[in-house]
Amino acid sequence: MNCHPESASQHDDGWLREWLRDDAERAPYLDDAGFTARVIAALPAPRRHWLDGLSGVVIVAVLGLALLFVAGLLQAPLANLAESIAEPFSAALARPSPGALLSLLAPLLALYLAGAALLEG
Amino acid sequence: MPGLADPADAALIARVLGGDDRQAFATLVRRHQSTVRNLLRRLTAGQHALADDLAQETFLQAYRKLGQFRADAQFATWLHRIATNAWLQHLRARRIELSLDELPPAAADAVDDGATNADLQLDMARAFASLSPAERAALVQCYHLDMSHEEAAAALRCPLGTLKSHIARGKQKLKARLQAWELAS
Numbered sequence: 001m002n003c004h005p006e007s008a009s010q011h012d013d014g015w016l017r018e019w020l021r022d023d024a025e026r027a028p029y030l031d032d033a034g035f036t037a038r039v040i041a042a043l044p045a046p047r048r049h050w051l052d053g054l055s056g057v058v059i060v061a062v063l064g065l066a067l068l069f070v071a072g073l074l075q076a077p078l079a080n081l082a083e084s085i086a087e088p089f090s091a092a093l094a095r096p097s098p099g100a101l102l103s104l105l106a107p108l109l110a111l112y113l114a115g116a117a118l119l120e121g
Numbered sequence: 122m123p124g125l126a127d128p129a130d131a132a133l134i135a136r137v138l139g140g141d142d143r144q145a146f147a148t149l150v151r152r153h154q155s156t157v158r159n160l161l162r163r164l165t166a167g168q169h170a171l172a173d174d175l176a177q178e179t180f181l182q183a184y185r186k187l188g189q190f191r192a193d194a195q196f197a198t199w200l201h202r203i204a205t206n207a208w209l210q211h212l213r214a215r216r217i218e219l220s221l222d223e224l225p226p227a228a229a230d231a232v233d234d235g236a237t238n239a240d241l242q243l244d245m246a247r248a249f250a251s252l253s254p255a256e257r258a259a260l261v262q263c264y265h266l267d268m269s270h271e272e273a274a275a276a277l278r279c280p281l282g283t284l285k286s287h288i289a290r291g292k293q294k295l296k297a298r299l300q301a302w303e304l305a306s
Contacts, residue, residue, distance in 0.1 A: 028242070036147050038177060044185075
């Protein structure tokens with residue numbers, strides 16, 4: 001904004017001051033006329049909590065698998081364990097079918113619970 | 122601004138924050154839409170469509186920032202601040218400066234004996250439309266939103282002296298346009 005010296009209009013303007021103060025109160029009530037509906041329609045999509053949970057499962061499962069592989073590099077039995085867990089995953093992903101994908105749910109759930117317990121701890 | 126959030130507003134806000142309750146937010150919008158739209162109609166010099174677009178933007182921003190709302194403030198005051206900022210952003214996006222550019226002076230309209238409050242309201246709207254954006258903003262902040270000069274200067278991000286100049290010049294112009302009303306009153 002530009003900087004200007006203060007104006008000298010300090011003469012009697014009580015009536016204007018009062019009108020300005022009353023102006024907002026005198027403003028008519030505006031009928032909603034669909035305004036609220038337009039605002040609600042423009043809101044971002046609701047958050048889907050189940051999707052957050054599912055992404056959490058996938059992240060924890062992937063981290064768990066990665067951890068098993070890293071640990072397996074140090075200890076052969078763990079490597080075998082990781083391999084035996086990873087094998088059905090790769091098979092299911094190579095030839096996806098409802099049955100194969102369902103069979104992955106149990107280990108994924110176990111990994112999720114284990115990961116969640118670790119994070120809680 | 123002093124005062125706590127209206128308990129009814131506070132309960133609705135809690136429902137929105139707690140469970141993304143859109144019915145509760147719709148109730149908040151319905152409750153405050155008229156004052157927010159009226160404020161923006163003043164700021165935009167009676168451009169109703171633009172005022173409603175900015176009012177919609179105001180409520181969308183309010184929804185996004187609701188977690189930042191402090192319960193020790195009035196929800197309406199908070200909304201008015203967002204509305205003013207939405208209008209300022211609109212001006213900046215169109216590279217309209219909040220300057221003291223003069224508009225051609227307008228002669229005061231004659232006032233009939235049977236003039237009503239609605240006529241005064243209309244004349245006030247016309248008189249406001251003759252002000253520069255900066256003068257409108259300064260007068261709305263100080264007289265409609267009842268802010269102190271310091272608060273208004275902070276809200277409009279301008280020096281205090283500049284704000285006082287806007288107010289003085291805006292009032293001068295309004296007086297010139299509303300002189301007939303002064304004589305009639």
